[in-house]
Amino acid sequence: MSQRIILTTGIYDLIKDHVRRKRVTLQEEEILLRELKTASQVLRRDLPKDVVTVNKLVTYKDHQTNQDKTVTFVGPTRAKQSKNKISILSDEGIAIVGHKEGDIIEWPARKGDLKLEIVKVEDLA
DSSP: OOOOOEEEHHHHHHHHHHHHTTOSOHHHHHHHHHHHHHOEEEOGGGSOTTBOOTTEEEEEEETTTTEEEEEEEEOGGGOBGGGTEEETTSHHHHHHTTOBTTOEEEEEETTEEEEEEEEEEEEOO
């Protein structure tokens, strides 16, 4: 997890607030603070197309189940699991936000360790 993540300022602030409110485990907090310390903050228009952020269609492979999943990551108040709209602050979202296509992320989530590979990141149609 030494990869440097790229975030918009809004997402950076959202994650920082999420950590400050103690909504993550101590292990997640340690990783997130380390990632935030070295993160590149960019304007939304300058964010590379292949980086995971809100309002992107993301396909990732769960190496634990060996299945691909395609979801749209959204802000916490817009999450609707039935429509595959997942909060960027969910276990999967917080693990892969700011990472790019091809990255493999190992994450100590509350529901069990995750190993996710970002297969594809697309703009919404």
